[in-house]
Amino acid sequence: MRLFAIRDYRYLFSAQIIALFGTGLTTVALGLLAYDLAGPRAGMVLGTALTIKMVMYVVIAPLAAAYVDRFPRRTLLVVLDMVRAAVVLALPLITEVWHIYALIGLLQAASAAFTPTFQAVIPDIVTDESDYTRALSASQVAYTMESLLSPVLAAVALAFMSFNWLFLGTSAGFLVSGLLVLSTRIPNARPSAHTKAWDKAAGGITTFLRTPRLRGIMALNLVVAAAGSIVVVNTVNYVRDELNGSQSDVAWxxxxxxxxTLLAALVLPRVLDRITARTIMISGAGVLVGGTIAAVALITTGLSTWTGTAIVWTVIGIGMALVITPTGKVLRASVEPRAIPEVFAAQFSLSHLAWLITYPIAGWLGTNAGFALTWSLLSALAGMGAVGTLLLWPRHDGRRAMTESATPVRPTARADRSTLSKAA
Structure with missing residues (x-):
């Protein structure tokens, strides 16, 4: 495959996969750690920890994008990987709930700076438009493979060891990721179109607010967060307390x-050549709304079963892939090359702002008011986001060339008008 013939991309992609699998193990272990420390109130603890994560992402990501062109990007990525490795290594040693909050804050501050910087590197390494599209798909497959295989690996590991050992796997993953990044040739960031830090931080968000298709993506972020919070926050207590499952059952x-998510991500690259991103992403929103309604039906009818829950969780995973996979392509086609880091950082912050709304609902309300009310509210939010997308993202926008964004696209030899018109 031509894409993986690019040495630096191959190394960065390997670093991404290794770090993602480590992160996946931490996600499972953190939920079980919360249950170990707080029992039935684990959902509240996990919801608070994830809310802290979202605050870090919303605040730090745009600042990182604003200042990233002042530092060597390779050095910055390696340092952030080392910080994350050290923090995760300390998680098994904690004995109080507040320790979770403190370490998660530090860990996610590093991740909030790492992720948009990493995303913005790829277009500088993979310059061909078709190869970049494949890189976006490969990145999504990596994320989905992590969401599938990390819980499976965790389930197998938990049959032989304590969940605390999963944190060790995460720390090792970050260390290896840092070494792989260190072995790559990463160009430093292009000078931003803005000279002031605040203008840089606000530039991407301003582009979102001025561009119809990007306003639609903001609404889609709410749909993804509302449905995803049910799975991420409530699975631990739902499986352990409602279904009387084990630690391994949570992972499964x-x-x-x-x-x-994996199933949809494997199919989408071929579908995106024939169907507009708008159509696919709005269809994904519909799937997610349907999945949340089905989750409410499971809990309100008193017919919660392993099979029914697994089907609903799978549907939610499919919907999330349908929305998330085309997003990077739409973002890149909406701005000129110099604005790519800013708009990616803006999407990173805005998407996590949606999670900042839904994580506390899933965690705090789920603990105090029960799953029925909580999931009904999250389902309503998903529905609002889906309707908002239809209103904010004009139908014709999916068929016309992407030349009407707030920041004009300047066609190049590799990204002419006909190529950009296919992006959404």
Whole structure:
């Protein structure tokens, strides 16, 4: 495959996969750690920890994009990987709930700076438009493979060891990721179109607010967060308390959602050549709304079963892939090359702003008011986001060339008008 013939991309993609699998193990272990420390109130603890994560992402990601062109990007990525490795290594040693909050804050501050920087590197390494599209798909497959296989690996590991050992796997993953990044040739960031840090931080968000298709993506972020919070936050207590499952069962149920995401992500690259991104992403929103309604039906009818829950979780995973996979392509086609880091950082912050709304609902309300009310509210939010997408993203926008964004696209030899018109 021509894409993987690019040495630096191959190394960066390997670093991404290794770090993602480590992160996946931490996701499972963190939920079980919360249950170990807080029992029935684990959902509240996990919801609070994830809310802290979202605050870090929303605040730090745009600042990182604003200042990233002032530092060597390779050095910055390696340092952030080392910080994450050290923090995760300390998680098994904690004994109080507040320790979770402190370490998660530090860990996610590093991740919030790492992720948009990493995303913005790829277009500088993979310059061909078709190869970049494949890189986006490969990145999504990596994320979905992590969501599928990390819980499976965790389930197998938990049969032989304590969940605390999963944190060790995460730390090792970050270390290896840092070494792979260190071995690549990463060009430093292009000078931003803005000279002031605040203008840089606000530039991407301003582009979102001025561009119809990007406003639609903002609404889609709410749909993804509302449905995803049910799976991410509530699976631990739902499986342990409602279904009377084990630690391994929690991991297997998370893997069910990941399998749906993987299935959709493997099919989408071919579909995107024939169907507009708008159509696919709005269809994904419909799937997610349907999945949340089905989750509410499971809990309100008193017919919660392993099979029914696995099916609903799988449907939610499919919907998330349908929305998330085309997003990077739409973002890149909406701005000129110099604005790519800013708009990616803006999407990173705005998408996590949606999670900042839904994580506390899933965690705090789920613990105090029960799953029925909580999932009904999250389902309503998903529906609102889906309707908002239809209103904010004009139908014709999916068929016309992407030349009407707030920041004009300047066609190049590799990204002419006909290529950009296919992006959405």
């Amino acid at each position: 149920m998370l893997a069910a959602s990941g399998s749906g």
